[in-house]
Amino acid sequence: MVGQSEGKRAVLLEPFVHQVGGHVSMMKYDEHTVCKPLVLQELSFYESLPLAMRQFTPQYKGVVSVHLKKDSFGNLTLLASPSLQHEGCGRLDNTSGDIWHKYKWAASASSSTELVKRCHTQLTKTFKDSCPGRMRLRTDLQYCTDSLLEDANRNQTEKNSSNPWGLHCHRQHLNRMSSKYNENKLHQFLLLENVVSKYNYPCILDLKMGTRQHGDDASEEKKARHIKKCEQSTSASLGVRVCGMQVYQADAGHFLCKDKYYGRKLSPEGFRQTLQQFLCNGNHLRTDVLEPIILKLKALLSVIKKQSSYRFYSSSLLIIYDGLEHKESTAPLDHHLQGHFQKTNCPTSHSRVDVRMIDFAHTTFKGSKCNHTTYDGPDHGYIFGLENLIKILQNIAEGK
Known part of the structure; x- marks a missing residue:
């Protein structure tokens, strides 16, 4: 059980508003750290990670240890307690993947639509706070009880003030786990780098890599x-498929979002065409980021070709760039945003x-x-996907 003194030092976890894919909801621990x-x-992978990777x-x-806490109004808050870490992974409770992610949810019998609206309000606020440029945001996201990612005409809502996928993950867990939470029970979460924290308007493409997605277990x-x-997606034909995407549209001041269901249907x-859309800001193709990505x-x-025995089943690859072009910035960008690649004769060389x-x-x-x-040699399915991805991006760069 969690004592009062530990609770005072706990960190309130927030939804990670830039999650574009996956079924496990990510949480924001601090500005530069997320947890899952x-x-x-x-x-085991992270603890023995090869230096080259x-x-x-x-x-x-x-x-970090995480627990749920109910306030006097019946709302649940997800708290991380750094001082309550377990020593040794042999004692970790691996059921933590089941009961988690209830950020300010009411434990009462509130309607599904009302819960979605309350969560969207919080996500929008968090999203605004996460963007240093304070871009103009749309806040008219439609609430549909049948599907959070579709409007009344069964069409996906693409223009959002925040990526709806994180909200989708939260709602799924709310419906499934609202009656099963165990207040103050400790669950173990991984702390990982927030890889988009350095970007003003992070454009993110989440790609499921390889020709096989199921694990050995x-x-x-x-x-x-x-x-x-x-077999029914580009995983078989290309070794890669779209799992999620958000791309900043500079002409309208919002993000265009796609989810994994969209990606599964692509030829x-x-x-x-989706890769090209990911590289377009609404005005023009971002040729300045194309060569650095390649x-x-x-x-x-x-x-990857040198990693013998590794099989990255069901893993994803994130491609990230800043939606704010260097030439559009009215103030100098910090050193994190200064690129290490330079494109010849390109005005946006940073x-x-x-x-x-x-x-x-x-x-x-x-x-x-x-x-x-135990497998021999590198992951050829992953390599197949990477080679096709590079080839397609090269064709886009050459105007093919």
């Missing part, structure tokens, strides 16, 4: 489900981009504490 429920296999993964910052039913998803040509992906490809691998709950490698099967 701990999975032993993912912890560190520049392509979020920095691992440790483990998947049940036959889950295995069959994931195989079918791959190879639709995938190419260079980063080529560097990652070189590293482009800052990033490429990061995430989500390693089903990653396996020789020597893993949670290893199920």
